[in-house]
Structures are given as structure tokens and as C-alpha cells.
Amino acid sequence: MGLKANWVKHLLKFKFEAGTSRGVYTEKETFYLRITDTETPSVSGFGEIAPLHGLSIDYVPDFEQVLNNVCDTFNSLDLEVFPWNLNIILSQLIDDAFPSVKFGFETALLDFMNGGKRIIFDNDFADGRKAIPINGLVWMGSKEFMVDQVEEKLKAGFDTLKLKIGAINFEDELSILSSIRERYTPEQISLRVDANGAFPVEEASQKLAKLNNYQLHSIEQPIKAHQTEAMAILSESSPVPIALDEELIGISDYVQKMQLLKKIKPQYIILKPTLLGGLQHCREWIEIANRLHIGWWITSALESNIGLNAIAQFSAEYKNTLPQGLGTGALYHNNIVSPLTVENGCLRYDTKKEWDLDILE
Template sequence: MPLQVHYQPYKLNFRFAAGTSRGILTEKTSWLIKIYDDDIPSVIGIGECGPLSGLSIDDRPDFEDMLQSICQEFNKLDLEIYSWNIPIILEQLIGSQWPSLRFGFESAMLDYLNGGKRVLFDNAFVNQQKRIPINGLVWMGSHEAMLQQVEEKIADGFTTIKLKIGAIDFDEECAILAYIRRHFSAQEITLRVDANGAFTAATVYDKLNKLAEYDLHSIEQPIQPKQRELMAELCEKSPVPIALDEELIGTFDYAEKRRLLKQLKPKYIVLKPTLLGGFELTREWIETAQRLDIGWWITSALESNIGLNAISQFTAEFDNALPQGLGTGQLYHNNIPSPLMINQGHLHYDLLQPWDFGVLNSSRISSTA
């Protein structure tokens, strides 16, 4: 039998109202895709297509229609999958303008190719020989709620804390940073902040100068993307090192990636494979950044454990000592139980913890044959 693909929407429900400068998140829908051959029913490759509302370029009303169309085309092609032809299939079937679809299909094909065991990259991470350092993420909220999150992350053993800023009063956000610095030096606790483009051209320098008082590791995306001249100036002059995030979204051409990084010269870039079009396209960013002496780390885009597992294994392919942004598996009360575990500020893979797909049984599977 030829390979077939079906998809299944799954709504993830947050344990709490997660605040960002773009609004409050309480739920997120992902589409899980399953690649299989009826003649080998025990082997199923699973991937996750999870566009992030308000941020992904494929966060569109016709997203599911496009997914269904791609599945129908896939099912007609009588495909065989090899490591060398996955990029070819992705380019011809999906292209680059639907990055979360490309990420999901790439993940599912890699999983299928490796026996359908949720092992996409057979490396030291999945063999319990490597742990990945991660930052503890503090979501926007009231001063008290954010301070409580900070204290919980420190108690849980995180030595790098990332705070979402830009939604509540700036002075209150600075007060939280001041509280941390009164109790912990930069050698004890590394602080990152993420503005998600919340600052304006008129205020950005004043705010960066104020933030510099707290000895920060970096600030992600202080201004909205597509302001190249101002961003280049900030990357050169900011007293807080700049990390580009949203600035990268929507750039898929290799030459354009290099032009962007050479023009802006950031200290760091932040990579979300779901938003960048999958692993091979993310690898281009990494290789380009390394040639230009730009640091990088990888973060999730609020995927379920299916997508987070794939991204974590990909991250472990590289020798990068910086803490990564892979601590989102605990966000949802109905996430898919998996071997991914967090302990003392590190993500690790526990082979004694099985995958449990029972939570998906109540969701429909869309037939696209």
C-alpha cells in the first residue's frame, strides 16, 4: 500500500492565562498528522502543525483547507520516504509559505523513517546521555503574579530566567528585575527579557538604558520587525544585547537570511522551527549565524509534546551551551504525556516514561484519502 497521511485537530488548554504583549492566551489548536502504510500498521509517523496565532505567517482562516489539500495530494503520490528525498517532498508539496505545515510534515516523515517511535534524531538526548539546559519562562501578569513565578522558577533550580515584558507598567516590570538582582547576582541568575516588539522608536532607548541597570543577558525583539534601519542601530548601540526573534519570521531564502543577519548584526537570534519552516530551514539560520559569529538558541512555539519532542531532539544535535527555550511542556493541562521531563533547569528524556495518546481518543481524525 502507498503511504497515507491523515490529520487530527487537537485543542490544547492552558493551565493559566498566559500573558504576552500580543494578548492573553488560554488555548491553542494544533493539527497532528499521521503518516502510515496500511501494510505496516505498527509504524506511524506523527508530526504537529501548530501555527501561533498573530505571529505565524500561516495563521490564516484557510489553514485547515490547505492542510486537507496537501494531505489529499500526498495520498495520491505513492511516495516512499528516504532521508535524501524529504527536503524534495517538502519543497514540491508545501513550499515555504506554510512553515508550520512544513514543520509538521517533516517531523512526521522523520518519525516514520525511524520506525514510528517518536525518535527523529537518534542522539545522546534520547539515549539519556545528555540534558538540555533551558530557561524558566515567566509570563506577563500582575506584579504579584510575575514575582510569584520568578520565585517558583528559582526554587525549581532554574539559573536562567526569561521574563515576558511590555504589557504591564514598565516601572513594575523593572521592580521585578530589581528584586531579582537584590537577591541574585548575574553570576547566580542569568536574566533574559522578551518584549515581543512592544517598544516604540520614541521610547526604546530610554527603556533599554533603564533595563541595562539590571545586568541582563539579552532582550528579544525590543521593537516590531521590519524596521531594519532602527533595528540595525539598536543592535550596534543598545546597552542590552539584542536577540532577534519575530524579525526572522517570513524569511526563507538562504541568501536573504544572510543579508538580514549581515545588515542587522544582532548578538543573538532566537529560532522557532515551527515558525521558520522546519529543521532544514532552521539549520540554515544556525549555520549562517555561526559563520557571522552570532549566538543562537532554539525555543518552542507553544507546541504540544509532539512538536516539543521533535524540536528538543533537533536541538540536541548541536553543541550549544546556552539555555534553550524548551520548557513549555508543562503549560497545558491536557498535553500528551511523554518522556520529556524537567529537573533543575534542564530538559531530559526519561525512557521509563511512555508516550500516552489516550488524551487524543475523543478527537476526530479527518480522513483525506
């Protein structure tokens, strides 16, 4: 009879005020997509559609109507899906203007094709044999709050920390970095910082020079996106390696992806499937980055465990030894209960634990 799609909305509640230079999150709306076949109703594929306020290009006032329209079209087509036609279906069904919708459908269909067991990719991570090293994320807040988070992450066994910067006094942020470096060498603790575009262009070089005193691994998006010339100059001159993040959002054309990375020549790019239009678009960014000798890692974008699981399994398809940005599963009071577990700075899929999807029924 063909595949059918429907969705339910869920409001995720943060355990604390999660601060970035764009604002503070206390809750986040997400949408769970379910795909079934009327001939085998016991098999369901789930995906997560989670546009981010102030960042996703598809965070629009009529988003629920967009979801309804895509589901109605999908349900009317009497589709059968196979690995060979998945990307054809996605490209014809969902406009690139709605990247989070494409990611949700893509991962739900992959889950469905693999038997509806939350196995998006059958690999060493999904079967519990491989753990993925991840960075410990330190959110913005008061200096005391950030220091407490640093201590918590170090005690939990993380050897890579990522600090959100750009919202509190810059000297206070430097003092936090200094306190870490007084205790740990770069070989012991790798430090990443994420400015989310907070630095004014005219101040960026000076701030990067000061940050360089703390032997950082990289800085994500020091200035706002779409300042290509300025970012290219920074990438060439910065003593701290630069990673592009927001800069990639909204670019779906392969040629434009290539042109952007050739122009800016960053040291790294950060891939967030929800914001970039799904896994196939991430594959294109990875292929281009590899050709241009640009490093990369994959990061979740505040999805719940449904989306995080898909992103982690996709990440495990690659032999990338850099710590990934997949530590967001513990952010919420009311996350989906899943086998995802963080141990000693790594994300694991504990096959002894079960998914609890009652909230999706």
C-alpha cells in the same frame, strides 16, 4: 502501497492566562499529523502542526482546507521517503507560506523513518543520557503574578530566567528585575527579557538603558519586526545584547537570511521551527549565524509535547551550551503524556516513561 497522511485537531487548555504583549492565551488549537505506510500499518510517524494566532504567517481562516489539500496531494503520490529525498519532498509538496505544515510533515516523516517511536534524532538526549539546560519562562501578568512565577522558577532550580515584558507598567517590570538582582548576581542567575516588539522605536533606547542596570543576558525583539534600519541602529548601540525573534518569520530564501543578519548584526537569533518552516530552515539560520559569529538558541512556540519533543531532539544535535527555550511542556491541562521531564532547570527524556497517544487515535 506508499505513505498516507491524516490529521486530527486538538484544543490545548492553558493552566493559567499566559500573557504576552500581543495578548493573553487561555487555549490553543493544534493539529496532529499521522503518517503511515499501508504495508506496515503498525508504524506511525507523528508531527505537530501548530500555527500561532497573530504571529504565524500561515494562521489563515481556511487552514484546515490547506491541511486537507496537502494531505490529499501527499496521499496521491505513492511516495517513499529516505533521508536523501526528505527535503526534496517537503520543498515540492508544501509552499513556504505554510511553515507550520512543513515542520509537521518534516518531523512526522523523520519519526516514521526512525520506526515510529517518537525518536526524531537518535542522540544522547533521546536515549536519556543528556539533559538540555533551559530557561524558566515567566509570563506577563500582574506584578504579584510575575513575582510568584519568579519564585517558583528559582525554587525549581533554574539558573536562567526569561521574563515576558512590555504589557504592564515598565517601572513595575524593572522592580521585578531589581528584586532578582538584589538577591542573585549575573553569575548565579542569568536574566533574559522578551518584549515581543512592544517598545516604540522612539522609546527603545531609553528603555534599553534602564534595563542595562540589571545586567541582562539579552532582550528579544525590543521593537516590532520589519523596521530593519531602526533595529540595525539598536543592535549597534544597545547596552543590552539584542536577539532577533519575530524578525526572522517569513524569510525562507537563503540569500535574504544572510542579507538580514549582515544588515542588523544582532548579538543573537531565536529559532522557532514551527514559525520558520521547519528544521532545515533552522539549519540554514544556524549556518549563517555561525559564519557571522552570531549566537543562537532554539525555542518552542507553544507546541504540545509532540512538537516540543522534535524540537528538543533537534536542539540536542548541536553543541550549544546556551540554555534553550524548551520549557513549555507544563503549560497545558491536557498535554500529550510523554517522557519529557523538567528537572533542576533542564529538560530530560525519561526513557522509563511511555508516550500516551490515545488522544491521536
